[in-house]
Amino acid sequence: MKPISSVNGRAYPLGLKNVDTDIIIPAPWLKTISRSGLGKGAFEALREVPGNVFDDPAYAAAPILIAGDNFGCGSSREHAAWAMADLGISAVIAPSFSDIFSGNAFKNGLLAIVLPQAAIDRLMEVAQTDNIHIDLETQTVTTPFQDRFVFEIDPFRKHCLINGVDEIGLTLKSSDAISTYETKISAQQPWLTPNIA
Amino acid sequence: MPTPQTLYEKIWNAHVVEQRDDGTCLIFIDRHLVHEVTSPQAFEGLRVAGRRVRRPDLTLAVPDHNLPTTARLDGNGQHVPIADPESAQQLEALERNAPEFGIAYINATDIKQGIVHVVGPEQGFSLPGTTIVCGDSHTACHGGLGALAFGIGTSEVEHVLATQTLQLTRSKSMEVRVEGALGPGVSAKDVVLHITGVLGASGGTGHVIEYTGAVIRALSIEGRLTISNMAIEHGARAGLVAPDDTTFAYLKGRPMAPKGAQWDAAVAYWRSLATDAGAVYDKVVTINAADIGPSVTWGTSPEDVLPITGIVPDPSAFADPSKQDAARKSLAYMGLTPGTRMTDIEVQNIFIGSCTNSRIEDLRAAAAVLKGRKKADNIKWAIVVPGSGLVKHQAEAEGLDRIFIDAGLEWREPGCSACLGMNPDKVPAGERCASTSNRNFVGRQGPGARTHLVSPAMAAAAAVTGKLTDVRELTT
Numbered sequence: 319m320k321p322i323s324s325v326n327g328r329a330y331p332l333g334l335k336n337v338d339t340d341i342i343i344p345a346p347w348l349k350t351i352s353r354s355g356l357g358k359g360a361f362e363a364l365r366e367v368p369g370n371v372f373d374d375p376a377y378a379a380a381p382i383l384i385a386g387d388n389f390g391c392g393s394s395r396e397h398a399a400w401a402m403a404d405l406g407i408s409a410v411i412a413p414s415f416s417d418i419f420s421g422n423a424f425k426n427g428l429l430a431i432v433l434p435q436a437a438i439d440r441l442m443e444v445a446q447t448d449n450i451h452i453d454l455e456t457q458t459v460t461t462p463f464q465d466r467f468v469f470e471i472d473p474f475r476k477h478c479l480i481n482g483v484d485e486i487g488l489t490l491k492s493s494d495a496i497s498t499y500e501t502k503i504s505a506q507q508p509w510l511t512p513n514i515a
Numbered sequence: 516m517p518t519p520q521t522l523y524e525k526i527w528n529a530h531v532v533e534q535r536d537d538g539t540c541l542i543f544i545d546r547h548l549v550h551e552v553t554s555p556q557a558f559e560g561l562r563v564a565g566r567r568v569r570r571p572d573l574t575l576a577v578p579d580h581n582l583p584t585t586a587r588l589d590g591n592g593q594h595v596p597i598a599d600p601e602s603a604q605q606l607e608a609l610e611r612n613a614p615e616f617g618i619a620y621i622n623a624t625d626i627k628q629g630i631v632h633v634v635g636p637e638q639g640f641s642l643p644g645t646t647i648v649c650g651d652s653h654t655a656c657h658g659g660l661g662a663l664a665f666g667i668g669t670s671e672v673e674h675v676l677a678t679q680t681l682q683l684t685r686s687k688s689m690e691v692r693v694e695g696a697l698g699p700g701v702s703a704k705d706v707v708l709h710i711t712g713v714l715g716a717s718g719g720t721g722h723v724i725e726y727t728g729a730v731i732r733a734l735s736i737e738g739r740l741t742i743s744n745m746a747i748e749h750g751a752r753a754g755l756v757a758p759d760d761t762t763f764a765y766l767k768g769r770p771m772a773p774k775g776a777q778w779d780a781a782v783a784y785w786r787s788l789a790t791d792a793g794a795v796y797d798k799v800v801t802i803n804a805a806d807i808g809p810s811v812t813w814g815t816s817p818e819d820v821l822p823i824t825g826i827v828p829d830p831s832a833f834a835d836p837s838k839q840d841a842a843r844k845s846l847a848y849m850g851l852t853p854g855t856r857m858t859d860i861e862v863q864n865i866f867i868g869s870c871t872n873s874r875i876e877d878l879r880a881a882a883a884v885l886k887g888r889k890k891a892d893n894i895k896w897a898i899v900v901p902g903s904g905l906v907k908h909q910a911e912a913e914g915l916d917r918i919f920i921d922a923g924l925e926w927r928e929p930g931c932s933a934c935l936g937m938n939p940d941k942v943p944a945g946e947r948c949a950s951t952s953n954r955n956f957v958g959r960q961g962p963g964a965r966t967h968l969v970s971p972a973m974a975a976a977a978a979v980t981g982k983l984t985d986v987r988e989l990t991t
C-alpha cells in the first residue's frame with residue numbers, strides 16, 4: 319500500500335446521502351479480474367445527468383469527494399474503492415460511512431473522513447471555488463478561509479496509512495498465536511472442522 | 516458470578532486470537548465462502564506474494580453471481596458455453612484458483628451449486644456460534660443460524676485466505692425485539708422490510724443486531740435467514756438469531772454438520788450461546804408485530820418502505836432536508852407521483868429468487884398464491900430462480916415447478932439472477948419489477964430498472980394482477 323499523509327486539492331461537492339455501491343460502480347463492471355481500470359465506470363449513472371459534478375471542468379481530477387450520510391452503503395464490493403482510486407480520488411469526506419466501505423477504503427489507502435453535517439455544509443460551500451486540505455498527522459481538514467475541522471481516526475489505521483503497512487504481512491507476524499488458537503479450539507470443539515468431502 | 520453476556524459477546528470472545536492495546540482484535544474465522552466476483556484479485560494477491568491458503572479445509576468455493584440461469588447442459592449433456600466473455604473469464608478464474616489453492620469447489624452443474632448464502636446453511640457448512648465471512652454483503656444471512664457472519668471486501672478475502680483471521684474492532688450491540696404474532700399474509704420478508712423502514716438504511720451502522728422476541732422464535736430457519744440476510748440493509752455489520760431447537764432440527768443430518776457424539780457436544784455448546792439474562796445491549800428497539808403488514812418499497816433505498824395499503828409519500832413531508840432531496844430523486848427515478856396508491860402501481864416484471872427469498876419455503880409461499888392462476892397479460896417477464904440445485908430438486912418433487920410454469924412463469928437454474936444486473940437476467944430500463952431480492956438501488960436490477968422489494972407471496976400476487984397487490988386479497 320502506498321503511504322499517504324495528506325491530500326490537497328479541489329473536491330467534488332456531491333453532497334448526496336446514501337450513495338450506495340451500485341452508484342459508485344454498477345454491477346456490470348464487477349466482471350473484471352483486475353484491480354485497475356474501473357474509473358471509467360465510476361458513478362456511471364450520476365454521470366449520465368448533464369451538469370454533474372464529475373464532468374464539470376472546475377473539478378477535473380479532484381482528489382477529494384464530499385458526500386452525505388451513509389456513504390458507500392450496500393455491497394461489500396471493494397471495486398467501489400478501486401473505482402474511486404482509479405478516478406483519482408484519495409479522500410472522501412462524509413457525515414457517516416457504511417462499515418464495509420470504510421474498511422475497504424482503508425485497505426486501499428483511500429481516506430474515509432467523518433465530519434459532522436455542519437462541517438460538510440461548510441466544505442460543500444468552499445469546494446465550489448477553492449481547495450481543501452486534509453492532514454492525516456494532525457487529523458484536520460482545513461480551507462484557505464481559516465476553517466479547521468478535526469476528525470477522529472483509529473490510531474492503528476492512521477499508523478498503517480501513514481506508513482503504507484501491508485496488513486497481511488503484519489498479521490502473519492502473529493502466526494504462532496494463530497496456531498496456538500487453532501490447537502486449543504480443535505481440542506475444545508473438534509466438530510468445528512466441516513466434513514468437506 | 517460472571518458478567519452476563521450477549522450472544523454477540525460470547526461469539527466474539529470465543530474467537531479472539533490476540534488483542535491489541537487499542538482494542539483491535541485478531542479474530543479467527545471458522546468458515547469462508549468464496550464466489551467468483553470478489554475473489555480473483557485476492558487469489559492474484561496471494562500468488563504475487565507467494566502466499567498459500569492457511570486453512571483450505573475451512574473454505575468453500577461456489578459460483579453464483581455471474582452464472583446465467585438458463586440450462587447449463589445441452590441435450591447431449593455437454594456444457595453450454597457462457598456467452599459473455601468477461602463472465603466466463605471470471606468463472607474460469609475461480610475454477611482454476613480453487614484447485615490451485617486446495618479449496619473445495621462446487622461446480623455450476625453440481626446439484627449442490629447455488630447462491631453462497633443458500634448453500635452454506637443447506638450443506639451444514641454454516642453453524643451456530645461460528646464466525647463466517649464471504650466477499651458479499653449479505654453474508655449476515657447466516658446469522659439466522661446464530662453465526663456471526665458478515666460481508667468483507669476483496670482485501671479482506673485475501674487476508675482471510677492467507678491468515679484465517681481478520682483484524683477487527685468490536686461492534687456495538689443492538690437488540691431488535693419483535694413481539695406479538697404475525698397476521699395473515701405477513702412473512703419474514705415483511706418483518707425485515709418493516710424493520711429497515713423503522714431503523715433507516717444507516718440505523719444499524721456500527722452495530723451487530725440480535726433479533727429477538729416471539730415473532731423471531733416462531734419463525735422457521737428459512738424465515739430467520741431472510742431476516743438476518745437484510746441486516747446490512749439497515750446498516751448493521753451482522754445480524755444474529757440465537758440458536759434453539761428449531762436451529763438444531765434444521766441442521767441435524769446436513770452433509771457438513773457434525774455427526775454422532777460430535778453433534779451432541781456441538782448442540783450442548785450452541786445452547787450455551789444464548790444471551791444471558793441481565794446482559795445489556797447498547798441499544799434496544801421494540802417492534803410490535805401488529806404494526807407489520809405486507810410491505811413494499813417505493814424508492815431507491817431499502818428504508819423507503821410502506822405497507823401495501825400505503826400511498827407514495829410526498830418528499831416535502833420528510834423532516835430531514837437531505838432525505839427530502841433523496842426522496843425527490845428516488846421518485847423521479849421510480850417514475851412515481853406522490854399520493855398514488857401503492858396498489859395502483861403496474862409492474863411488468865416479476866423476480867422470485869435471491870439469497871433473501873429463494874429457499875423452499877419461499878417457493879411454497881409463492882406457489883400457494885399462483886396455484887390454479889395465470890400471470891396477468893401485462894407481465895412481460897416473470898422468473899422463479901431457486902437458491903440452489905437442491906432447492907430446485909425439492910420444489911420439483913413437490914410439483915411447485917408445474918404450478919409456476921402453468922401460471923406462465925419461467926423456472927430457472929440456481930444463481931443470483933436478477934438480484935443484481937450482472938448476469939443476463941436484467942429488468943429493462945424504465946420498467947418495474949416486483950422483486951423478492953434485497954436491494955432497490957438505482958440500477959441494481961439493470962440500468963434504469965425500477966425495483967419494488969416484496970415477499971414471495973406478494974411477488975406472486977403481483978404476477979396474478981399485474982400490479983402491486985395486497986396478497987391478503989387473493990388468499991382470504
Ligand code: SF4
Binds near residue numbers: 632934
Ligand atoms: S442473490 Fe443477490 S444479494 Fe444474494 S449473494 Fe447473490 S447478488 Fe448477493
